[in-house]
Amino acid sequence: MNTVLAIDQSTSATKALLFNTQGELLDSTSLPHEQIYPQPGWVEHDPEEIYQNTIHAVRDLVGQNASLKNDLHFLSITNQRETIVVFDKATGKPLHNAIVWQCRRGEPICSQLIAEGHTEKVQRLTGLKIDTYFPASKLKWLLDNHPEIKERLLDGTALAGTIDTYLVYRLTGGQVFATDHTNASRTLLYDIGQLRWDEGLCELFDIPVGALPRVIESRARFGETNLEGVLDQNIPICGVMGDSQAALFAQRCYWPGSAKVTFGTGSSVLLNIGDQMKLSENGIVTTIGWVLNEQPTYSFEGITNFTGATIAWMCDQLQLIESPRETEGLATAVEDNGGVYLVPAFVGLSAPYWRPDTKAAILGLTPHSTKSHVVRAALESIAYRITDVLGLMAEGAGTTLQHVHADGGATSNQFLMQFVADMTQLTVRASSLPELSALGAVLSGTLGMQVYKSLAELEKLPVDFTDYQPSMSAEQAQKLYAGWQSAVNQVLSRQAQDQK
Numbered sequence: 001m002n003t004v005l006a007i008d009q010s011t012s013a014t015k016a017l018l019f020n021t022q023g024e025l026l027d028s029t030s031l032p033h034e035q036i037y038p039q040p041g042w043v044e045h046d047p048e049e050i051y052q053n054t055i056h057a058v059r060d061l062v063g064q065n066a067s068l069k070n071d072l073h074f075l076s077i078t079n080q081r082e083t084i085v086v087f088d089k090a091t092g093k094p095l096h097n098a099i100v101w102q103c104r105r106g107e108p109i110c111s112q113l114i115a116e117g118h119t120e121k122v123q124r125l126t127g128l129k130i131d132t133y134f135p136a137s138k139l140k141w142l143l144d145n146h147p148e149i150k151e152r153l154l155d156g157t158a159l160a161g162t163i164d165t166y167l168v169y170r171l172t173g174g175q176v177f178a179t180d181h182t183n184a185s186r187t188l189l190y191d192i193g194q195l196r197w198d199e200g201l202c203e204l205f206d207i208p209v210g211a212l213p214r215v216i217e218s219r220a221r222f223g224e225t226n227l228e229g230v231l232d233q234n235i236p237i238c239g240v241m242g243d244s245q246a247a248l249f250a251q252r253c254y255w256p257g258s259a260k261v262t263f264g265t266g267s268s269v270l271l272n273i274g275d276q277m278k279l280s281e282n283g284i285v286t287t288i289g290w291v292l293n294e295q296p297t298y299s300f301e302g303i304t305n306f307t308g309a310t311i312a313w314m315c316d317q318l319q320l321i322e323s324p325r326e327t328e329g330l331a332t333a334v335e336d337n338g339g340v341y342l343v344p345a346f347v348g349l350s351a352p353y354w355r356p357d358t359k360a361a362i363l364g365l366t367p368h369s370t371k372s373h374v375v376r377a378a379l380e381s382i383a384y385r386i387t388d389v390l391g392l393m394a395e396g397a398g399t400t401l402q403h404v405h406a407d408g409g410a411t412s413n414q415f416l417m418q419f420v421a422d423m424t425q426l427t428v429r430a431s432s433l434p435e436l437s438a439l440g441a442v443l444s445g446t447l448g449m450q451v452y453k454s455l456a457e458l459e460k461l462p463v464d465f466t467d468y469q470p471s472m473s474a475e476q477a478q479k480l481y482a483g484w485q486s487a488v489n490q491v492l493s494r495q496a497q498d499q500k
Contacts, residue, residue, distance in 0.1 A: 106137025239445020283352030302389025
């Protein structure tokens with residue numbers, strides 16, 4: 001049995017993928033799901049739609065590869081992190097729409113906790129900032145505003161978890177209620193030093209600790225499933241990881257000092273800092289990269305919550321473009337950005353600014369500005385946000401980076417990859433396979449299923465990538481970056497004035 005089935009449940013779609021045990025992608029299919037915006041700043045998904053799309057995507061994929069149907073070794077799952085679901089214990093059916101990581105409805109709760117002086121304690125235990133990006137405040141909001149759901153969590157007839165937990169529960173018919181360390185570490189409720197849910201944090205956010213899932217290693221077996229009868233027999237679920245850590249794992253960033261950036265709806269920069277937990281003092285959070293043989297590997301993470309989503313905004317909302325594929329041609333149609341900067345604070349600015357109240361802006365427009373300048377500014381903003389966090393992460397870790405691994409759909413945009421290399425003055429090693437989150441979950445599963453015995457064996461598997469070397473002078477890169485910093489400062493200053 002040499003074929004592995006994977007589910008990649010992302011912010012915008014659910015993919016079903018087939019890999020062989022060498023890590024080669026054989027085939028895939030994808031189904032988008034609705035983005036629900038009940039009011040400005042709020043984002044939801046329908047968990048039932050996500051689950052049904054999961055089944056349908058697998059059914060379609062298996063139908064396209066009928067000869068492999070009985071050759072499936074196991075199922076791995078990677079997921080959008082920080083999105084929270086509350087569901088019925090008996091049926092697994094959701095009791096409310098999933099509240100998505102982008103959603104800002106928890107801001108007042110976070111502001112109150114910060115004002116009460118809880119920042120240091122929460123960061124010391126979780127490695128994270130008090131921010132509504134993470135699920136705890138959004139779950140508290142849900143329980144505060146829907147007391148009937150809170151009562152059900154208290155009496156044990158309802159459960160709460162991230163998307164991986166929800167999918168595992170549904171796929172196993174309610175037999176397994178579990179998550180892995182990578183997802184648990186993103187909740188603001190998990191002690192990443194002691195590797196356990198913290199009762200004090202749960203009390204702080206008024207969340208019943210008994211409603212949270214068991215936490216096990218990513219490579220563990222999470223039960224079995226036949227995917228609602230799509231398969232003729234059950235296969236193990238093995239290899240469950242949050243998407244960003246899964247990409248770090250797939251990039252073979254197994255040793256301290258190795259870093260990667262995943263370009264998705266948002267982007268996550270992760271730097272392996274080894275087996276000792278460290279806290280950053282410059283706006284970078286600490287998270288669990290993975291736990292293997294009860295030994296955690298920690299990472300610094302810089303989060304940018306609107307990267308690919310900025311391109312989608314230009315396409316769907318402004319209708320400047322019909323497809324993201326147009327952006328590279330438009331960006332290269334002009335010599336430079338013409339002094340135009342786009343600050344993509346559509347749902348606030350995350351690391352290293354942590355300003356959830358900030359609004360997006362386009363600055364530097366003149367009569368000379370064209371659509372190409374705006375599109376180029378949008379692409380450049382992605383690179384500036386990556387640059388914001390990479391230097392701070394390396395400084396906090398006490399390491400000098402030589403290159404950074406890159407993955408995600410945007411790696412096909414050569415202009416963007418080159419501009420990231422120029423702005424960071426690092427070699428960008430762009431994976432030829434965009435589906436690295438799914439691959440990372442699969443590789444974790446191969447350890448659990450004993451296909452491979454060690455990280456050293458995984459390192460020997462083939463890797464295909466393209467290197468982008470810096471071609472811009474450091475002086476010119478610094479000049480452009482100074483323009484970006486000026487634009488951000490203008491936005492932050494204007495926001496401060498508006499609040500007076």
